[in-house]
Amino acid sequence: xxxxxxxxxxxxxxxxxxxxxxxxxxxxxxxxxxxxxxxxxxxxxxxxxxxxxxxxxxxxxxxxxxxxxxxxxxxxxxxxxxxxxxxxxxxxxxxxxxxxxxxxxxxxxxxxxxxxxxxxxxxxxxxxxxxxxxxxxxxxxxxxxxxxxxxxxxxxxxxxxxxxxxxx
Amino acid sequence: xxxxxxxxxxxxxxxxxxxxxxxxxxxxxxxxxxxxxxxxxxxxxxxxxxxxxxxxxxxxxxxxxxxxxxxxxxxxxxxxxxxxxxxxxxxxxxxxxxxxxxxxxxxxxxxxxxxxxxxx
Ligand SMILES: Nc1nc2c(ncn2[C@@H]2O[C@H](COP(=O)(O)OP(=O)(O)O)[C@@H](O)[C@H]2O)c(=O)[nH]1
Ligand SMILES: [Mg+2]
Numbered sequence: 001x002x003x004x005x006x007x008x009x010x011x012x013x014x015x016x017x018x019x020x021x022x023x024x025x026x027x028x029x030x031x032x033x034x035x036x037x038x039x040x041x042x043x044x045x046x047x048x049x050x051x052x053x054x055x056x057x058x059x060x061x062x063x064x065x066x067x068x069x070x071x072x073x074x075x076x077x078x079x080x081x082x083x084x085x086x087x088x089x090x091x092x093x094x095x096x097x098x099x100x101x102x103x104x105x106x107x108x109x110x111x112x113x114x115x116x117x118x119x120x121x122x123x124x125x126x127x128x129x130x131x132x133x134x135x136x137x138x139x140x141x142x143x144x145x146x147x148x149x150x151x152x153x154x155x156x157x158x159x160x161x162x163x164x165x166x167x168x
Numbered sequence: 169x170x171x172x173x174x175x176x177x178x179x180x181x182x183x184x185x186x187x188x189x190x191x192x193x194x195x196x197x198x199x200x201x202x203x204x205x206x207x208x209x210x211x212x213x214x215x216x217x218x219x220x221x222x223x224x225x226x227x228x229x230x231x232x233x234x235x236x237x238x239x240x241x242x243x244x245x246x247x248x249x250x251x252x253x254x255x256x257x258x259x260x261x262x263x264x265x266x267x268x269x270x271x272x273x274x275x276x277x278x279x280x281x282x283x284x285x286x287x288x
Contacts, residue, residue, distance in 0.1 A: 029231070031223035034256065036196035044198050046216075046223035070199055070216040 001059040003052070004168060006159070007078050009103050010088035011096040012039050012067035015120040017049050019088065019149035020064050023156065024051025030064075046071070048078055055159060058168055069099065072106060079107050084162045085115040087137075091127035091146070097136050104137060114165040117144045118158040174287050175203040182262075182280045186273055190247065191263045194254065194284060195219050202258060202288070218251050218261035239274070252277055255285040 008016045021028050031047035049064030063078045065071070079085070085107050089100045108115055117139050119130040128136075130144035143165070145158040169177070179192050183205055191206035191214060199219030204211035221240045229237040242249040244266070250273065251261040260281045264273050 029227050031220075031227055033197035033199075033219060033223050035198050036200055037198070046197070046199055046219040047221075047227075048224070066220075068199070068216075070212065071220065073213075073217065074220060 001054075001057075003059045003061045004084070004163075004166075005061050005063065005082050006084045006086060006162065007063045007065060007082045007107070008049075008086045008088060009065040009075060009078075009107055010067060010118075011090070011093075011099045011103070012044060013041060013093070014067065014088035014090050014096070014100075015118075015149035016064040016067065016088050017045055019086075019118075019155055020049040020051040020062055022149055022152055023053045023062070023159075025054065026052045044068070047074060053159075055156060056163060056168075058163065060159065065103075067099075067103075069102065075103065075107055076110060079111045082111050083113055083168075084166045085111060085113060086118055086158055086162055087115055088118045088120055088149070089133055089137075090121045091119045091130070091133065092121045092124035094128050094136075097133065101137050104139075114162065115139070115143065116158050116162045116165065118149075119144055119146045120149055122146045123148065171287065172203065175284065176205070178280060178283050178287065179203055179205045182276065185276050186264070186268075188268050189262050189264050189273075191261070193218065193261045194288070195259045195261060197222075197256070197258060206263075214261055218259045221249075222251055222253065222259050239278075248273075250274070250277060252281040254281050254288055257285060257288040260284060 029050040032043035033046045035044045045066045130146040131141040134141045134144035147154040147157045193204040194202040195215035195218045199216035201215035240251040
């Protein structure tokens with residue numbers, strides 16, 4: 001089975017590392033280090049996350065990126081050869097949307113491959129709907145998928161949509 | 169002396185011991201520059217990359233059963249980039265030309281990483 005390389009990107013705290021931990025069927029490589037900034041959690045990804053998953057007859061190799069733009073060299077490295085991009089955004093943190101748009105522009109302009117916007121934290125108060133997030137990002141609304149990366153059944157949803165868009 | 173000044177003094181001392189060093193940076197574990205000494209204007213970038221290299225190095229060491237990570241060495245044909253953990257508190261990264269006495273650079277850098285751990 002030819003592996004398909006996908007990347008999961010988006011601002012800090014969106015749930016990229018969580019998604020990969022939830023879904024991976026092989027031991028996850030994560031590179032979280034202690035956070036020195038107030039980012040609402042103790043650790044942050046400094047290099048990559050990596051996990052694998054079989055889905056709809058495909059073997060997916062999922063690479064997660066760091067979120068902060070000081071690590072944009074990792075976005076570039078990890079985007080190399082990716083066939084699809086999943087951008088995660090927190091529904092309850094609209095102030096991170098400009099950073100999300102920056103990452104999307106950076107990655108999509110380099111890869112020219114389909115992308116899906118995964119909207120997380122929808123269970124929190126005062127959230128933006130996935131369609132509103134899509135509108136802000138200039139992405140067609142049908143590419144925005146609301147889901148909870150902590151739950152396995154939920155977590156495959158944006159990947160299933162991405163595979164559809166990739167024609168895989 | 170403020171903490172920042174103390175850290176700067178330690179880096180100056182290291183530069184005094186090894187004048188051939190080009191860039192010296194202390195990065196937080198998550199890749200922010202804490203103090204730097206160098207001319208390249210690349211400190212912020214190098215701090216992020218030092219954290220990436222160190223984070224990945226730790227994982228490579230675990231996956232391939234190398235034991236605990238001791239150092240990161242990137243060797244170019246003109247210079248080396250070397251990095252050491254400063255305890256759990258940060259990373260010391262430096263560049264030194266290809267002709268340097270690498271044994272000495274390693275010893276000094278590890279010694280200074282220990283000094284920095286006391287101050288950071
Ligand atoms: N309430 C809630 N928490 C979430 C959701 N998705 C992720 N989280 C939590 O948010 C944090 C996200 O951290 P992490 O996965 O490290 O984010 P990363 O920076 O994108 O890798 C974790 O503590 C998750 O448990 C969600 O949909 N709802
Ligand atoms: Mg992460």
